Amino acid sequence: MKHAYNVYEDRCPTRLVLDRLADKWALLILDRLEDGPVRFNHLRRDIKGISQKVLSQTLKKLERDGLISRTVFPTVPVTVEYALTPLGLTLTETVSALAHWAERNMDAVLAAQASYDAASGAR
Amino acid sequence: MKHAYNVYEDRCPTRLVLDRLADKWALLILDRLEDGPVRFNHLRRDIKGISQKVLSQTLKKLERDGLISRTVFPTVPVTVEYALTPLGLTLTETVSALAHWAERNMDAVLAAQASYDAASGAR
DNA sequence: TCTCCTAGTTTCTACTGGAAACTTTCTATC
DNA sequence: GATAGAAAGTTTCCAGTAGAAACTAGGAGA
Numbered sequence: 047m048k049h050a051y052n053v054y055e056d057r058c059p060t061r062l063v064l065d066r067l068a069d070k071w072a073l074l075i076l077d078r079l080e081d082g083p084v085r086f087n088h089l090r091r092d093i094k095g096i097s098q099k100v101l102s103q104t105l106k107k108l109e110r111d112g113l114i115s116r117t118v119f120p121t122v123p124v125t126v127e128y129a130l131t132p133l134g135l136t137l138t139e140t141v142s143a144l145a146h147w148a149e150r151n152m153d154a155v156l157a158a159q160a161s162y163d164a165a166s167g168a169r
Numbered sequence: 170m171k172h173a174y175n176v177y178e179d180r181c182p183t184r185l186v187l188d189r190l191a192d193k194w195a196l197l198i199l200d201r202l203e204d205g206p207v208r209f210n211h212l213r214r215d216i217k218g219i220s221q222k223v224l225s226q227t228l229k230k231l232e233r234d235g236l237i238s239r240t241v242f243p244t245v246p247v248t249v250e251y252a253l254t255p256l257g258l259t260l261t262e263t264v265s266a267l268a269h270w271a272e273r274n275m276d277a278v279l280a281a282q283a284s285y286d287a288a289s290g291a292r
Numbered sequence: 293t294c295t296c297c298t299a300g301t302t303t304c305t306a307c308t309g310g311a312a313a314c315t316t317t318c319t320a321t322c
Numbered sequence: 323g324a325t326a327g328a329a330a331g332t333t334t335c336c337a338g339t340a341g342a343a344a345c346t347a348g349g350a351g352a
Contacts, residue, residue, distance in 0.1 A: 051272040053269075054215055054216055061218075063271040064196065064268065065193050068192055068196055074176060087298070094178050094179035095184075097341055098299080099301075099340085100339095103340095109285065110281070111278050122348095123298030123349065124298060125299090133277050133278075137270060137274075140267050140270055141267075144190060144267065148174075149174040151186075151256065152186060155235055155256075162232065162235070220312090222309085223308095224331090245329085246318060246330080247318090248330090
């Protein structure tokens with residue numbers, strides 16, 4: 047198994063992937079899809095604060111990268127379902143680890159921010 | 170163990186943390202610091218393509234969040250060393266998993282992009 | 293007929309990223 | 323003595339992107 051790729055290199059294509067993953071909304075979408083397929087407006091409602099534009103842009107990018115699939119059902123008002131691909135599935139463990147690290151360590155981060163702000167404010 | 174925090178909620182402070190971690194440069198910096206303290210210009214040289222402005226901004230934010238520490242040595246031209254804090258250390262496993270997922274799965278992503286572009290280009 | 297549902301696109305503004313130049317303090321070199 | 327270089331940034335400018343809100347389209351239901 048050769049590892050010709052190196053995230054520290056500029057021109058390296060892994061930078062493009064890292065750019066995609068290093069996106070708050072992309073992480074939340076991937077994490078939300080972990081439990082099964084979800085429709086557009088359902089995602090929109092679940093992921094509080096995301097706009098329709100950014101949701102559709104992000105979904106399109108994730109689909110292009112082969113991380114999620116888009117299935118259209120010709121129902122009455124057309125239904126579109128998004129789901130993780132096998133490739134996307136290999137990512138969710140890492141992604142949810144990141145999201146839940148934030149939940150677990152929130153208190154420590156808030157405390158650090160408070161003491162940092164107190165120190166620089168007193169300057 | 171209470172989990173009052175939820176990344177899917179808008180106003181939730183975890184969103185702030187997720188915003189910080191969902192940053193290409195922050196991830197690369199944390200990953201680069203995993204092996205020990207590094208100086209400013211050393212980081213700048215190692216992480217190809219980062220600008221001085223963004224490097225200093227990102228370091229400042231990570232320091233504020235308590236993930237890295239900044240130590241100034243009053244040497245001839247002043248030397249500044251950045252290192253992971255214990256809190257930051259708890260993140261590196263996850264962060265490097267993300268960075269190296271990109272390296273491992275690059276080929277699959279590039280293939281997916283190519284077939285996606287071929288399909289939509291033929292439309 | 294009026295309104296809501298689906299899944300988006302469009303428009304506008306405000307913020308942020310990246311490139312390049314400038315700052316400051318000291319050492320070493322010509 | 324003047325010049326250049328290295329450390330760690332800050333400042334300036336421009337372009338691209340995020341977010342908010344309105345608009346599209348084609349039915350279903352009151």
